[in-house]
Amino acid sequence: MTGEIASRALSVEIGLWSVAALLGTAILPVLRSRSPIARNLVYGACLAACSVALASALTHLLGLAGRHAALTLPLGIPWIGAHFRIDALAAFFLVVVNLGGAAASLYGLGYGRHEAAAERVLPFFPAFLAGMNLVVLADDAFTFLLSWEFMSLASWALVLAHHRDSDNTRAGYIYLIMASFGTLALLLAFGLLAGTEGGYTFDAIRAGEHPTRVGALVLGLVLLGAGSKAGIVPLHVWLPLAHPAAPSHVSALMSGVMTKVAVYGFIRVVFDLLGEPNWWSGLVVLLLGGVTAVLGVLYALMQHDLKRLLAYHTVENIGIIYIGLGLALAFSANGMQAAAALALAAALFHVLNHSIFKSLLFFGAGAVLTATRERDMEHLGGLIHRMPYTSFTFLVGCVAISALPPLNGFVSEWLTFQAILQSPDLPQWGLKVMVPAVGGLLALSAALAAACFVKAFGVTFLGRPRSDAARTASEVDRFSLAAMFVFAALCLLAGILPGFVIDSLAPVTLSLLGERMPMQSGVPWLSIVPIAESRSSYNGILVFLFIAISASLAAYVIHRFASRALRRAPAWDCGFPDPSPVTQYTAGSFAQPIRRVFGTLVFQAREQVEMPPPGSLQPARLTVKVRDFIWDGIYAPIAGLIVLVSERLNVFQFLTIRQYLSLVFLSLVILLLVLALWL
Amino acid sequence: MIADIIIQGVEMALVLLLAPLLTGFTRKVKARLLRRRGPSLIQPYRDLLRLLRKEVVLAENASWLFRVAPYLIFAATWVAAALVPTFGTGLMFSWTADLIAIIALLASARFFLALAGMDVGTSFGGIGSSREVMIASLAEPAMLLIVFTLALVAGSTQLSAVAAYMASPVVGLRVSLGLALVGLIMVALAENARIPVDNPATHLELTMVHEAMVLEYSGRHLAMIELAASIKLLLYVSLIACLFTPWGLTGPGTDTAMIALGVASYLGKLTVGGFLLAVFETAIAKMRVFRVPEFLGAALMLGLLAVLLLFVSRSL
Numbered sequence: 001m002t003g004e005i006a007s008r009a010l011s012v013e014i015g016l017w018s019v020a021a022l023l024g025t026a027i028l029p030v031l032r033s034r035s036p037i038a039r040n041l042v043y044g045a046c047l048a049a050c051s052v053a054l055a056s057a058l059t060h061l062l063g064l065a066g067r068h069a070a071l072t073l074p075l076g077i078p079w080i081g082a083h084f085r086i087d088a089l090a091a092f093f094l095v096v097v098n099l100g101g102a103a104a105s106l107y108g109l110g111y112g113r114h115e116a117a118a119e120r121v122l123p124f125f126p127a128f129l130a131g132m133n134l135v136v137l138a139d140d141a142f143t144f145l146l147s148w149e150f151m152s153l154a155s156w157a158l159v160l161a162h163h164r165d166s167d168n169t170r171a172g173y174i175y176l177i178m179a180s181f182g183t184l185a186l187l188l189a190f191g192l193l194a195g196t197e198g199g200y201t202f203d204a205i206r207a208g209e210h211p212t213r214v215g216a217l218v219l220g221l222v223l224l225g226a227g228s229k230a231g232i233v234p235l236h237v238w239l240p241l242a243h244p245a246a247p248s249h250v251s252a253l254m255s256g257v258m259t260k261v262a263v264y265g266f267i268r269v270v271f272d273l274l275g276e277p278n279w280w281s282g283l284v285v286l287l288l289g290g291v292t293a294v295l296g297v298l299y300a301l302m303q304h305d306l307k308r309l310l311a312y313h314t315v316e317n318i319g320i321i322y323i324g325l326g327l328a329l330a331f332s333a334n335g336m337q338a339a340a341a342l343a344l345a346a347a348l349f350h351v352l353n354h355s356i357f358k359s360l361l362f363f364g365a366g367a368v369l370t371a372t373r374e375r376d377m378e379h380l381g382g383l384i385h386r387m388p389y390t391s392f393t394f395l396v397g398c399v400a401i402s403a404l405p406p407l408n409g410f411v412s413e414w415l416t417f418q419a420i421l422q423s424p425d426l427p428q429w430g431l432k433v434m435v436p437a438v439g440g441l442l443a444l445s446a447a448l449a450a451a452c453f454v455k456a457f458g459v460t461f462l463g464r465p466r467s468d469a470a471r472t473a474s475e476v477d478r479f480s481l482a483a484m485f486v487f488a489a490l491c492l493l494a495g496i497l498p499g500f501v502i503d504s505l506a507p508v509t510l511s512l513l514g515e516r517m518p519m520q521s522g523v524p525w526l527s528i529v530p531i532a533e534s535r536s537s538y539n540g541i542l543v544f545l546f547i548a549i550s551a552s553l554a555a556y557v558i559h560r561f562a563s564r565a566l567r568r569a570p571a572w573d574c575g576f577p578d579p580s581p582v583t584q585y586t587a588g589s590f591a592q593p594i595r596r597v598f599g600t601l602v603f604q605a606r607e608q609v610e611m612p613p614p615g616s617l618q619p620a621r622l623t624v625k626v627r628d629f630i631w632d633g634i635y636a637p638i639a640g641l642i643v644l645v646s647e648r649l650n651v652f653q654f655l656t657i658r659q660y661l662s663l664v665f666l667s668l669v670i671l672l673l674v675l676a677l678w679l
Numbered sequence: 680m681i682a683d684i685i686i687q688g689v690e691m692a693l694v695l696l697l698a699p700l701l702t703g704f705t706r707k708v709k710a711r712l713l714r715r716r717g718p719s720l721i722q723p724y725r726d727l728l729r730l731l732r733k734e735v736v737l738a739e740n741a742s743w744l745f746r747v748a749p750y751l752i753f754a755a756t757w758v759a760a761a762l763v764p765t766f767g768t769g770l771m772f773s774w775t776a777d778l779i780a781i782i783a784l785l786a787s788a789r790f791f792l793a794l795a796g797m798d799v800g801t802s803f804g805g806i807g808s809s810r811e812v813m814i815a816s817l818a819e820p821a822m823l824l825i826v827f828t829l830a831l832v833a834g835s836t837q838l839s840a841v842a843a844y845m846a847s848p849v850v851g852l853r854v855s856l857g858l859a860l861v862g863l864i865m866v867a868l869a870e871n872a873r874i875p876v877d878n879p880a881t882h883l884e885l886t887m888v889h890e891a892m893v894l895e896y897s898g899r900h901l902a903m904i905e906l907a908a909s910i911k912l913l914l915y916v917s918l919i920a921c922l923f924t925p926w927g928l929t930g931p932g933t934d935t936a937m938i939a940l941g942v943a944s945y946l947g948k949l950t951v952g953g954f955l956l957a958v959f960e961t962a963i964a965k966m967r968v969f970r971v972p973e974f975l976g977a978a979l980m981l982g983l984l985a986v987l988l989l990f991v992s993r994s995l
Contacts, residue, residue: 381800384742395744404787405780417779417823421830424990436986439827440979443820450786450819451812454793458808463800464740527774536836539775543758543784546775551754558731558899565734565898572738572895573801585797585805593813597972 011060011086012071015094015137018053022046022130029122039112042122046105046129050098053133057094060086062504076142083139083201088507089272092348093136093264096355100257101129103483104249107363110479111249114370120161121247128154128253132261140201141190145183148265152179152229155258158250159242171241178228178238186225186265189218193273205273215274219281222269223288229262231315232322233292234630239315240299244307244375248366251307255314256359260351263321270329271344271512279428282330287434289326290441293319295630297448298602301455301594302626304377304587306365309456310358313401316445317354320416321347323442327419328513330431337515339422342530345505345517346415352501353408353494357400360487364394367480368460371473377456377587382465386473391461393484398457400491402450406544408494411528413446414538415502418530448594455590464581496540499528588624595624603627683771686938690770691761694917698760698909699723701916701953708957723909730902738799738895748795749896749903752788756907759784760914764842764921766941767929773839778826781838782819785870785914788907789815796892807891810968814876814888817975818869821862824982828859829922831989838921846925854995855985860923862981867915869975871908874960876971879908888968916952917945924948 025045029038060069068087075082086094108125115121131151138144156179160172192214193205210218228235243254270277270285296315303309324347331340367390368383369375384391400407420442423435465471475481494501499520506516520528527539558564571577592607599605606625612618655663703723710717737746759781762773776784789811796808830836832855833844844850869876872889881887893904921928927944929937966974988995 382740384744384798385740388743399787399790402786402790403783404790405776405783410780410783414779414783417827418836421827421836424831424993432990433987436824436827436983436990439986440820440824440983443823444816446823447786447816447819450790451816454790454797454808454812458794458797458805462742462744462794462798463805525775533774534835534837534840536777536779536830537774538777538780542772542775543780546758546761546772547751547754547784550757551750554753554903555750558903562731563734563899567734567736568739569736570739571799571801572736573799574803574894577801581800583802584800585802585809590797590805590809593809593968594816596969597813597817 010069011056011091012069012084012137014056015053015086015133016071016073016084018049018056018098019130019133019137021049022126022133025049025126026123026130029119036113038122039115039118040109042126043105043108043112046126047102047109049126050102050105050129054095054098054102057086057091057098061088061091061095061507070139076146080140080142080200082143084137084143085139085202086137088511089264089267090136092505092508093260093351094133096260096352097129097132097136097257100253100355100359101132103359103363103487104253104257105129106486107252107366107480107483108249110477110481111247111366111370113477115247117161120163121158121250124154124157124161125250128158128250131155132253132257135261136264139203141194141205142200144265145187145190148186149179149183151258151261152183155242155246155250155254158246158254160245161247161250162245165245167241168245171238171245175238175242178235182225182228182235184225185221185228189221189225189269192218192221193269202268202273206275210275212278215278216281218274219270219284222266223284226262226265226269227288230259230266230318230322231262231292231296232288232318233295233315234634236292236296236315237631237635240303240308240311243311243314244305248307248362248369251311251366252359252362255311255362256355259314259318260355263318263325263351267325267512270325277329277333279330279333279426279431282326282328282333283428283430283434284326285322285329286326286431286438289319289322289324290438291319292316292322293445294441294448295319295602297445297452298598301448301452301591302599302603304459305375306368306377306380306456306460307362307375309377309452310361310365313449313452314354314358316449317350317358317401319445320413320442321350321354323347323438324350324416324419326438327416327423327435330426330435331419331422332513334426334428336422336425337513338517338531339419339425340513341509341515341517342415342422343419344509344513345502346412346419348505348508349415349498349501350412353400353412353491356487356490356494357397357409360393360397360484360491361401363480363484363487364390364397367476367484368473370476370480372467372469374467374469377459379467380460380465380470381463381581381584382461382470383473384461386470387461387475389475389481390484391457393481393488394461395457396488396491398453400495402453403446404450406495406540406547407491408498409491411495411498411538411540413442415530416442418536421536422531448598451594455587459585459587459590463584466581466584466586492544496544497526498538498540499523499526502528595626599626603629683769686767686769687761687771690765690767691757693765694760694910694913695757695906697949698906698913699727701913701949702909704950705912705953705957705960708954709961712957712961723905727902727906730897730905731899733898735898735900737897741799741895744791745795745798745895746900748791748798749900749907751791752795753903753907753910755784755788755791756910756914759788760910760917762838763914763917764839764928765917766927766945767938768839768843768846768921769930770839773837777836778829778838778841779823779836782822782826785911786815786819788911792892792904795896799895801895803891803894807888807894810888811892814869814971814975817972817979818866821975821978821982822866822870824979824986825859825863825866828855828982828985828989831986831993832856842921842925842928843930845922846928855988856923858981858985858988860919862978862985863919863922865974865978865981867919869971869978871912871915873956875963875966876974878965913949916949916956920945920948920952
């Protein structure tokens with residue numbers, strides 16, 4: 001028994017020591033940030049700290065299922081202290097955070113070499129990692145909010161690493177506003193949860209009673225607070241600006257990991273602290289998820305900046321995760337705990353998957369950026385010849401994120417679909433009508449995601465180079481490639497052996513919902529069976545093997561018995577090949593049919609063709625106007641209102657001394673009057 | 680166990696061998712309807728063998744992806760087709776992938792085909808890929824909603840289980856299944872690049888989709904893609920047949936007489952399916968590319984309506 005307790009506290013201690021090591025690393029480069037030694041030291045130390053924390057969290061998740069470890073430090077507010085705790089949920093998210101952190105550090109060892117502003121990246125990178133770890137470890141509202149804000153500010157500093165670029169300054173500004181807004185919402189949410197007694201530890205909140213009205217308010221505030229960090233539509237506006245602005249390994253962390261920390265915040269409050277859910281909370285989350293998924297991918301399709309496309313795609317995947325969470329809430333509210341466990345496991349599986357393939361894709365985008373100094377897909381092309389390894393891993397990421405078997409993205413979406421098929425038993429009419437619609441939205445977003453990544457990979461890596469930079473690109477360093485290959489391998493592993501992932505999620509669903517998915521590791525042939533074998537099953541490893549075997553068999557038979565002759569010749573192109581790479585399809589032209597089908601409705605996309613008169617040598621022009629209705633409809637009016645009010649208030653800056661004195665006098669009188677009337 | 684493996688192997692071989700015949704049959708019927716003689720029924724086999732024996736003429740800047748893609752497309756399509764019940768439901772590996780996974784396997788094949796279309800960097804390849812993903816972005820959700828309908832009716836996404844349920848007398852006539860059938864046929868037409876969505880017989884026409892993507896392929900690569908296209912057509916006919924006309928499907932036994940009956944009825948269904956397809960294609964005109972979203976949008980709405988009906992009442 002004593003040994004068990006020791007090992008329990010140990011996992012928190014290891015977590016905190018890793019955080020301390022990361023914070024210590026953050027101070028280090030302040031002294032000598034320009035030297036390569038500092039760089040290797042920082043990324044090496046981050047890699048080591050994250051690996052240790054990852055191993056410890058993994059051990060906790062797999063070995064100490066269902067138990068938790070807690071630790072209180074005499075820090076922070078004196079009468080509260082700083083509480084830390086690892087339970088199954090925290091352990092799972094620590095795995096996600098530190099897996100992404102370790103890979104980003106490995107990638108940084110190579111990528112950091114090309115960093116022009118190393119002194120602006122090196123101190124904040126470990127701090128950012130430490131912040132994310134702390135959010136997950138925190139066990140009281142104060143520590144949680146402090147770590148949350150620390151994480152936001154560290155990532156904000158990283159967004160502004162290249163602050164001379166005006167786009168980045170704007171991104172940083174909007175990010176800062178949205179982050180402060182989000183923290184404010186969370187602050188209010190925790191205030192409501194703590195109640196009048198002010199029980200700020202999570203234990204006290206869990207034990208407290210939360211009336212429905214408070215629950216609804218808290219749900220709304222958490223959706224605003226954690227949702228703005230995760231990128232739920234319409235709070236996503238900062239995300240596609242800020243994520244691409246940071247250096248690529250930080251983009252990978254922000255998109256792949258920080259959004260997951262936000263999801264963690266949401267799950268912690270709504271599933272754990274708030275107690276019994278209501279069915280309409282499931283409905284709200286479900287709807288937001290569905291809208292977010294489809295709008296995110298539609299926005300992504302309109303982009304031709306590779307990193308921005310990936311960032312918008314994060315919005316889509318967050319939508320998919322929230323669909324799973326919404327379903328889990330709806331099932332749980334109706335006492336269908338088995339179905340709720342399935343939905344929650346699907347969402348968490350997607351959390352892990354997305355953190356893997358989105359990091360992988362951002363690493364790939366960073367490699368392209370290193371090799372060509374170019375993010376705009378319209379200036380890329382043909383990189384598959386110049387960067388074979390990068391393009392291969394990027395392709396793996398594209399297949400995984402498009403939810404195609406046998407890779408991991410498919411498994412989590414498949415589980416979500418299976419959860420949706422459980423929902424006709426839900427009694428509420430609102431859910432009965434909305435769940436199938438959301439299922440349709442999910443299917444639509446999956447299909448559009450495939451289209452989006454055909455575009456991203458096809459325009460960037462295939463075809464002919466569209467610029468000199470793309471023509472002369474060369475493969476990136478070994479550290480970057482190692483990080484990409486590790487994650488590509490994980491995409492395959494999680495795809496063909498999903499049963500193990502599902503089983504390791506069982507403690508999380510058990511602790512939150514009191515139910516788990518059926519044990520998968522005992523199923524023959526390593527299939528996964530979400531409910532019962534007669535209902536549905538999927539076997540990634542056999543699908544993978546069948547495809548591999550039949551493809552190689554076909555290739556072997558043909559090469560052996562038919563023909564293996566091959567001749568290189570100019571492209572055929574229906575007899576009219578044009579040597580100019582301009583004649584290829586571009587990102588814009590590739591997305592044109594989809595823009596026409598969906599964009600005219602959603603973005604009021606308008607195309608205008610200017611044809612020169614016959615005989616004129618002027619080129620024809622195509623102008624495309626796409627309106628971002630969320631920015632124009634929500635943010636622009638708010639910003640306009642704020643500007644208007646501040647301009648009006650600006651008058652007070654230029655008054656004479658007499659006017660100021662009379663103002664002071666007047667306000668004093670009013671205050672006294674108020675006091676007199678009030679009391 | 681061994682008998683199961685043999686049956687599974689026979690099914691896989693059957694799909695592979697019958698697929699070009701179905702394509703040839705459809706072409707023949709179309710030709711006869713147009714008062715032409717038409718090529719012989721075994722012409723697709725001859726074409727495939729000819730292509731296999733020819734050398735590959737590869738575009739100068741084609742990458743490894745371009746050379747690997749045909750085999751991947753063929754393998755994914757073949758694996759998907761092998762999991763669809765043809766003459767019997769007792770498929771040994773039917774639990775490896777359910778109907779959702781089969782649709783996703785076909786999506787994988789299309790993903791690589793669309794990439795291959797962009798690999799050489801010609802305008803035709805791009806136009807084909809771009810339109811293909813536009814069509815897929817509507818056809819796939821429609822298909823998934825149809826799958827939802829079937830899964831809700833049968834209580835399973837496992838295709839063999841769904842087919843066995845549909846063959847049982849408890850199903851009866853349902854509105855949702857009717858909607859799903861119409862939707863499924865529309866999706867099948869689009870997925871197989873048939874008229875009115877695409878024309879399998881054209882080249883050098885600005886409305887082409889599938890043929891534009893494979894324009895740069897030749898020799899054995901082209902043979903693989905053509906064969907995959909034939910298998911896909913067979914897959915959709917088998918799918919519609921085993922779900923909506925499940926008569927004569929052999930159960931999970933190995934009675935020789937039952938299997939013979941199953942094979943005979945399967946061949947009969949293929950003949951009827953190919954004939955109806957040819958008649959439909961002859962009777963209708965190809966539509967403009969930007970009418971296709973309306974066509975598939977209708978299929979999507981039918982699917983959604985069917986699922987909604989089932990959410991409202993399980994007996995509809």
